[in-house]
Amino acid sequence: MAGNPDKRVVEIYDTTLRDGTQAAGFVLSVDDKLKVAQRLDHLGVHYIEGGWPGSNPRDKQFFARAGELRLKTAKLVAFGSTHHANRRPENDQNLADLLGAGTDVVTMVGKTWDRHVTIQLGVPLERNLAMIADSVAYLSRHHIQVFFDAEHFFDGLKHNREYTLACLKAAAEGGAKCLVLCDTNGGSLPGQVAEATRLVRQTLPGLAVGVHTHNDAELAVANSLAAVEAGASQVQGTINGVGERCGNANLCSIVAALELKMGLRALPEGRLPLLTDTARFVLELANQQPRPFAPYVGRAAFGHKGGLHISAVEKDPALYEHVSPEAVGNDRRYLISDLAGKAAILRKARDMGLDLADNDPALGRMLEELKAQENKGYVYEAAEASFELLINRVLGREKTYFQLMDFRVHTHKEANNILGCKAPGPVSEATVMVLVDGRVRHTAAVGNGPVNALDRAMRKALLGFYPQLAEMQLVDYKVRVLSSADGTAARVRVLIESSDGRSRWGTVGVSFDVLEASWQALSESIQYKLQQDETS
Known part of the structure; x- marks a missing residue:
């Protein structure tokens, strides 16, 4: 799909450094955030949300050091909220911090569900509309491109459609360049997301529409793709889907689907094979184990265990693989077990440089030894080095080093001693x-x-x-x-x-x-x- 300049482009907006760090156990230092930002730029995302400079010292320090970055593809984004209800934009510290971040793009979150406005903010509905319009307009006057994150948009649309759409209109009147529809509670369905996206595009034609979904119903990726099919031109999410509660939309799956399934452009040409390494880099930097069963980028994503499957993949990978692993920078793996049969053993032996024929009697001895070992409790799916040693033993090629x-x-x-000291x-x-x-x-x-x-x-x-x-x-x-x-x-x-x-x-x-x-x-x-x- 690479090489077609006429393909529709979907902008990829990464919020791993801000929304992703709200995940339990997912922590990045300032140095880590700078490294991730540089890697995301190399991957080719369009926007990197660096954090909320008005919320904590770490994010403020990140933007202070952002000049160390050498971004070639992505634009750095600062995140914040509308001004405080009791202040004017020019006197609001949150907006001052957004200006101080020094980015050309700011994403501003605002309430669009009337229930949140009255219960959480505790202000009249009309006051919230003014806060949205005035905050966006204030930043726009400083020559900043503003994306408006419509918090709880889909819940608001269900309960008070007119007011929720009025919030979007207020942001548009203030000068917002993109209206991002947020499924903040993560409970919407793909059909609802698609219908809402079409409604916004019809109501406010000419404005870019984005989507920001959470995974509480395990539909964040599906909802994001549904929004794109309905005309959304920006998708927000995180690498590996990290985020608060059940996580955010997984950009790894979204980017792969946009390019390989939907024929759209999400990354610069030639960057999609960097996806797997990027996904693993981010988790390892946060001291988390890569997720083996993650679609596209997991170690098991193209792992085959059943003997019939392996035999079929050897003839034609498309028989059991929906995309090529190389397309996303991953590898095909044949998992060694007593279910795998001779095909997996033969492939492993050939990977070791052994020239064995399909009918070599040694294959039968290897399979019998494998079954005997697994009957004792050994497993070789995650212990391929042990399996390679097993093959060498069966073939009499084992070398004993000690x-x-x-x-x-x-x-x-x-x-404890008699004085009670520990x-x-x-x-x-x-x-x-x-x-x-x-x-x-x-x-x-x-x-x-x-x-x-x-x-x-x-x-x-x-x-x-x-x-x-x-x-x-x-x-x-x-x-x-x-x-x-x-x-x-x-x-x-x-x-x-x-x-x-x-x-x-x-x-x-x-x-x-x-x-x-x-x-x-x-x-x-x-x-x-x-x-x-x-x-x-």
């Missing part, structure tokens, strides 16, 4: 004895918990032989009880994700003992790292 001779882990915690936290110490090239290395290390101590002791024992392990670190650790009915005697599964700064890989261990399962996963993680370094 052997465990013994490990012990000791954890102790002193009781004892320090528990202390864990691990000792490890390994054999490398006929030489024994016996080391000990202290850690934050038994697994961390074991990990440190292993690395300490091996670093003298393999210095490259210094660049490796454990980035995720998960434990799952496989049979809760067995209580404390249950088998447990440990999944570990490791990284060397260039790539990530997952390994798995299973045992009745959590330390033994952890050792298996840690050991395989190191074995895989050493194998990859040797073959690369």
Whole structure:
């Protein structure tokens, strides 16, 4: 769809830095916000809402440092509300802060539901109309382009259509360049959104109409696309759909749908493949795990597990993929499990550089070993490094870099003394004895918990032989009880994700003992790292 200059353009307005940061657990420092803004500009969004300078010091500091940004595509936007009911625009601190932000575009939110005007603002309905018109006009006189966010627009339209439309007219009379219809409570349906969008375009022709939806009914993306189909030319949302309560409209899904499904232009030509990396970058910067099942950009979005599916995708990806993963910068993955069959194993083996025929007897041995391991509780969907080691074992290609001779882990915690002073936290110490090239290395290390101590002791024992392990670190650790009915005697599964700064890989261990399962996963993680370094 790239390369057609005549395609209708839908402006993408990102509010991750303001509305997105209202999500539980989603926090960005000023430095983080600057980094995200720069990445969003590289993606090619049209507008980046930096925050509300009149609401908190962090957002005010962001705009003070906005000169550090080198934006080539996007325009920076400051967000604020209409002036206080008891002040004039020229005496209102909120509007002064908006002017002080130094942006060419401001988004101003105003009440458009009569119930909110009377209950929350506590002012007469006519006073709210004047506040909208006067606030927009004040900023417009300072040569600022104003977008009007019509808060609770769809709820207002249901309860008092005439008044809600009057609020939009007041904003238009004040000089607003775009009227943004907000589904603030997130409960509207696509048909309602489309009908309302058409109504506004007919009532106020010539003005741009935008949409800002929330996901409380899990319809934010659908509602945004419905508004675009009805003529909206601007869509507001956040990367990954982060936001208060159930989140905002997910721009990742919206942008992909606009370009790949609706034939519209949402990003500059050639930028859509940056979508997946952008989505993951934002979450990682906020110290949140990427969401595997996210449409388009999740690791599982183009993951195939069933053997019949994999076989079909090998012949024609369109049989089980609605778009090409490469179009949004994602990858196709074949998930390794006892459901996958020989097709997935063959693909994995070929990815490893093994030239196996479709009827190679080794494939049957690999499948039998896979089924046997999964019957014990092993899973390889998130532990592809362990599966690659399994293939090498079956084929007799496994190289042993070290052997465990013994490990012990000791954890102790002193009781409170007789004076009632609190004892320090528990202390864990691990000792490890390994054999490398006929030489024994016996080391000990202290850690934050038994697994961390074991990990440190292993690395300490091996670093003298393999210095490259210094660049490796454990980035995720998960434990799952496989049979809760067995209580404390249950088998447990440990999944570990490791990284060397260039790539990530997952390994798995299973045992009745959590330390033994952890050792298996840690050991395989190191074995895989050493194998990859040797073959690369």
